[in-house]
């Protein structure tokens with residue numbers, strides 16, 4: 479995974495999380511998991527991924543939806559879906 | 563309830579959240595709303611399953627199966643605007659004919675019925691409205707995991723309890739609950755495998771219950787008509803279903819509350835009482851506008 483792309487992607491993902499949870503202090507890294515962000519829960523998950531799809535112009539599969547459970551997996555899946 | 567008697571639930575929840583922390587906020591928020599007796603009922607059911615040789619790992623897997631599948635289906639619904647299955651044959655191939663999957667799915671659904679606040683609210687509505695002293699026949703269509711059937715046997719005095727389910731796995735699960743003796747001794751129950759649409763009953767039911775069945779059928783109007791002819795004129799009729807709520811084997815989406823109530827009317831019933839539950843944290847208007855899930859339970863009466 480290209481480092482520059484990854485850093486830019488993390489920035490966009492962080493903005494999406496901040497907007498979704500109305501929290502400008504949220505910091506997202508590739509090590510972030512739902513255990514670190516209480517609000518990243520099952521109810522918010524679909525909306526987060528839908529916003530990421532729109533921002534990167536990609537489509538997750540239904541299986542991706544169930545498998546993505548950390549930022550690391552999210553980034554890898556985004557690459558697989560052609561975001562990079 | 564003391565701490566020891568809650569150990570099985572706590573241990574299972576901890577295992578689930580350790581595997582998928584994403585479910586923490588929703589699940590713990592929901593569990594916090596349960597009454598003591600609801601916690602005790604959930605604990606008893608989990609202990610029953612453990613006694614039937616299920617392990618904590620298997621039970622966690624059952625629960626995670628339904629929530630992970632729900633994610634998948636929600637995404638599919640968001641992208642296509644439709645449920646994945648359009649026919650009973652597709653749902654049967656994906657779910658009903660797959661005994662191992664069906665068992666996991668039903669046990670996961672049972673746990674959600676005890677733990678999720680929207681499901682608990684529907685169960686409370688059932689407990690509040692089921693006539694406790696009425697006699698005659700209690701008939702349940704699609705008892706599935708068997709929890710409504712169990713609740714009815716425990717809290718009412720019908721002369722006979724009948725359950726018909728199209729899935730062999732569901733029949734085995736409900737029969738298991740009745741025959742185990744774990745929840746009490748119930749000798750007035752009979753549960754068999756069959757398609758409700760082809761059943762011919764000896765006598766009309768005095769109570770008919772259809773929990774989460776309408777969304778699984780191809781022709782819900784025909785199903786309601788069959789329900790109408792299976793009940794006495796003054797029967798208690800209870801049903802739950804959902805709107806915009808995709809799942810692996812959901813076929814029928816009424817789209818709106820008005821659409822659903824129109825269907826009930828066409829099926830020959832009128833609504834006496836209802837319990838309408840928009841997705842947690844959302845209003846009914848938001849759900850309608852953004853096509854988000856709404857759970858509903860109705861008590862209906864046969865129209866003359």
Ligand SMILES: C[S@@+](CC[C@H](N)C(=O)[O-])C[C@H]1O[C@@H](n2cnc3c(N)ncnc32)[C@H](O)[C@@H]1O
Pocket residue numbers: 658671675703704705706707708710726727728729732756757758759772773774775778779802
């Ligand atoms: C989602 S489960 C509902 C379980 C439980 N009643 C509840 O409220 O959670 C749906 C059940 O309906 C059964 N079912 C679906 N179509 C049916 C039919 N035509 N006749 C009888 N049972 C049917 C399924 O096999 C399954 O056990």
